[in-house]
Amino acid sequence: MNSNPIGVFDSGIGGLTAVKRLIQLLPNEDVIYLGDTGRVPYGSRSRETIIKYARQDAAFLLRHGIKAMIIACNTVSSTAFEEISRDAPVPVFDVIEPPSALAAASTKNGKIGVIGTTATVRSGAYERALGRLLPGAEVTSAACPLFVPLAENGRTSPDDLAVMTIARDYLARLLGSGADTVILGCTHYPLLRGAIAEILGGGVTLIDSGAATAEYASARLGELDLRSPSPAPGVRRYFVTDDAEGFEALASRFLGADVRGLTEQITLE
Amino acid sequence: MNSNPIGVFDSGIGGLTAVKRLIQLLPNEDVIYLGDTGRVPYGSRSRETIIKYARQDAAFLLRHGIKAMIIACNTVSSTAFEEISRDAPVPVFDVIEPPSALAAASTKNGKIGVIGTTATVRSGAYERALGRLLPGAEVTSAACPLFVPLAENGRTSPDDLAVMTIARDYLARLLGSGADTVILGCTHYPLLRGAIAEILGGGVTLIDSGAATAEYASARLGELDLRSPSPAPGVRRYFVTDDAEGFEALASRFLGADVRGLTEQITLE
Numbered sequence: 384m385n386s387n388p389i390g391v392f393d394s395g396i397g398g399l400t401a402v403k404r405l406i407q408l409l410p411n412e413d414v415i416y417l418g419d420t421g422r423v424p425y426g427s428r429s430r431e432t433i434i435k436y437a438r439q440d441a442a443f444l445l446r447h448g449i450k451a452m453i454i455a456c457n458t459v460s461s462t463a464f465e466e467i468s469r470d471a472p473v474p475v476f477d478v479i480e481p482p483s484a485l486a487a488a489s490t491k492n493g494k495i496g497v498i499g500t501t502a503t504v505r506s507g508a509y510e511r512a513l514g515r516l517l518p519g520a521e522v523t524s525a526a527c528p529l530f531v532p533l534a535e536n537g538r539t540s541p542d543d544l545a546v547m548t549i550a551r552d553y554l555a556r557l558l559g560s561g562a563d564t565v566i567l568g569c570t571h572y573p574l575l576r577g578a579i580a581e582i583l584g585g586g587v588t589l590i591d592s593g594a595a596t597a598e599y600a601s602a603r604l605g606e607l608d609l610r611s612p613s614p615a616p617g618v619r620r621y622f623v624t625d626d627a628e629g630f631e632a633l634a635s636r637f638l639g640a641d642v643r644g645l646t647e648q649i650t651l652e
Numbered sequence: 653m654n655s656n657p658i659g660v661f662d663s664g665i666g667g668l669t670a671v672k673r674l675i676q677l678l679p680n681e682d683v684i685y686l687g688d689t690g691r692v693p694y695g696s697r698s699r700e701t702i703i704k705y706a707r708q709d710a711a712f713l714l715r716h717g718i719k720a721m722i723i724a725c726n727t728v729s730s731t732a733f734e735e736i737s738r739d740a741p742v743p744v745f746d747v748i749e750p751p752s753a754l755a756a757a758s759t760k761n762g763k764i765g766v767i768g769t770t771a772t773v774r775s776g777a778y779e780r781a782l783g784r785l786l787p788g789a790e791v792t793s794a795a796c797p798l799f800v801p802l803a804e805n806g807r808t809s810p811d812d813l814a815v816m817t818i819a820r821d822y823l824a825r826l827l828g829s830g831a832d833t834v835i836l837g838c839t840h841y842p843l844l845r846g847a848i849a850e851i852l853g854g855g856v857t858l859i860d861s862g863a864a865t866a867e868y869a870s871a872r873l874g875e876l877d878l879r880s881p882s883p884a885p886g887v888r889r890y891f892v893t894d895d896a897e898g899f900e901a902l903a904s905r906f907l908g909a910d911v912r913g914l915t916e917q918i919t920l921e
Binding site: 420421422427428429431432528529532533535536538543544545546548549552624625626628629652 | 689690691696697698700701797798801802804805807812813814815817818821893894895897898921
């Protein structure tokens with residue numbers, strides 16, 4: 384048993400989709416969330432810059448005495464997982480393996496699609512994970528670089544012609560591949576689920592990488608005897624590198640809960 | 653006469669639209685450009701964060717012995733001009749005044765539109781400048797937060813349904829205002845000129861803030877006796893905070909020239 388907090392970080396606000404599921408599963412755990420909103424987005428940056436930023440993010444969480452770390456960002460998980468987990472004195476969960484395992488279990492025809500940021504797709508991390516979990520899987524990946532700015536600007540509806548035009552362009556290759564299972568390989572993308580589902584059609588299973596990781600981490604914390612003994616509701620604290628107000632205004636859209644007054648601005652560099 | 657370089661900075665790559673005009677006007681001047689590509693975009697960040705980043709940008713250029721500084725970023729010019737120019741030992745040119753003066757001279761009906769990032773519009777800097785330059789001017793502003801990601805992802809064409817859908821939403825207020833002159837208050841926006849012009853119609857004059865500033869700075873350097881005596885073509889150096897390759901691949905779209913091999917990655921923090 385361990386009553387220390389679980390640490391979660393993301394380049395910005397998208398990781399809150401993982402926190403949302405984590406809180407549902409483990410309501411009495413303390414959670415510390417770090418969103419690097421002063422430098423978001425990571426997904427269009429180079430590998431070296433992503434690793435540098437991710438190391439600063441992880442170091443911040445570790446200074447807060449966390450008992451486990453969730454990298455709730457596909458860009459970081461796919462690009463810097465080795466660099467972060469190697470030095471960390473606590474278990475580190477990435478957001479690639481759990482959705483890959485779900486996809487491997489879910490597909491009927493062995494054809495799996497992956498959508499993510501430019502950096503995530505460039506890394507090939509999902510291809511490697513799926514190749515290991517389901518040898519012979521046919522994986523088709525597509526970078527969707529405008530999905531994050533669209534989601535952060537509240538343009539997510541299937542009724543939005545701009546969203547649908549961009550999404551149809553990005554998803555054309557997946558449609559052509561015959562994939563029956565598609566991983567939403569960015570923690571922002573669940574906000575665009577309606578638009579993505581409308582284009583891919585009802586027969587395709589969409590897998591939420593943040594939720595899958597929260598489920599996996601929850602189970603593993605039990606196995607590792609790291610669950611909190613406290614029966615009281617957990618305390619959540621949110622840290623950001625840009626102003627707290629901007630984060631709090633957007634957070635409810637991702638978290639489905641009000642975080643006003645719980646957020647603090649910090650400096651990482 | 654002064655043969656030191658002119659320093660230009662932007663949050664990312666958009667400021668190259670000002671450099672392009674500067675090189676046309678002053679082909680024998682050395683130019684140092686800094687693009688903070690590791691932290692772009694600035695336009696959606698808080699005032700405090702923008703000021704902090706801009707101070708680091710300006711300090712970097714000043715360490716290179718520049719004779720004048722152009723803030724080729726509307727977000728920084730509108731939010732941090734005082735903070736930067738107050739301490740600088742060289743003339744500092746912002747990207748707000750010159751296009752405002754052009755707009756004040758150009759309008760027939762006194763109705764001027766301004767489009768920019770969320771931070772630029774929030775600052776009210778254009779309203780203040782235009783109110784001073786043309787008392788009684790009616791200014792209508794519209795934030796266009798998705799224009800920067802669209803331009804950086806190469807989606808700028810008037811034939812692109814996504815671009816036109818988003819642009820129509822953003823420009824609706826300007827269309828309704830009857831403005832006959834519209835300032836493109838972000839150095840990325842000239843790339844979207846075709847789409848913006850198609851929506852606003854041929855009767856509306858569009859003013860490029862980067863080009864206007866390059867023209868103003870060029871004239872002022874002459875008046876201040878700061879022009880280079882050298883008859884040889886100027887040397888240009890480009891510095892970025894993310895990888896050089898990514899910048900060089902995009903730069904030609906903004907600059908209309910090849911900068912391969914002229915770019916160096918540096919650290920600001």
